Amino acid sequence: MSPPTSSKYSEAKIGVFWDVKECPIPTGLDPSSVYQNIKSALAKKGYHGEVTITPYCDRNQFPDGPDDFESAGMKLVPAGDGTERYRTMSHEICFWLCLDRGDEYTNLMVISGDNMDFLDALELFKRKSPVNVLLAQPEKAWRWCPKCRKPLEDLVAESGEWFWESLAAGGDSITETQREELLGNKKEEDDTDCC
C-alpha cells in the first residue's frame, strides 16, 4: 500500500499526546522502544516530520520517577485521574496547536483509552488550524456504534487509526476490513445502542 501522506503533511511536525494510564507500555517494551516504534509506525505511513511525544500519567503510576521517559526523550506529565488527565491533554494540545504552531500544517496524534472523549476538542482544533488527525486506542477499548463514531471517523486521516498495541510495537494502522469487523462485532454483542 502506498503511503497516504504525499501531501503537505508528510514533512509537517507531529505532536503525539499519549495517555499512559489508559494506554500503558506493553509487556516487553520500555519508554525508549515505544518512542522509536511510534516514530517508525508513523514513518511507514509517510509521516517524516519531527515527532514530539508527550506522555500523561496518573500521579501514582510511576513511583520511581520519570527517569526512563526522560532518557528516552519524553517529558512525562503527571495529571491525576481520568477527567483531569483528559483536561490537561486537551489544554496542552490546544496550546501546542494554537500558540506553537500557528498556521503551519500539523499532524496531531491522540493516544487515549477512548478517543471519543476528544471528539469535541478535535472538531474545534480542526476548524481552527490545518491539522491532520491520527488516533490510537487499545484493541479492547469500548467501541461506539457506527452512528456515534461517524463524526470522529470524518475527522481522522486516511489509514490514520491504530490499535495502541500495534502502534506501540511499530505496527500497521487499522485496515478497512478490521474496522468493519469491529463495528460489526459491536452490533452483535450489544443491541442497546450507545446513542
Ligand SMILES: [Zn+2]
Ligand atoms: Zn451510538
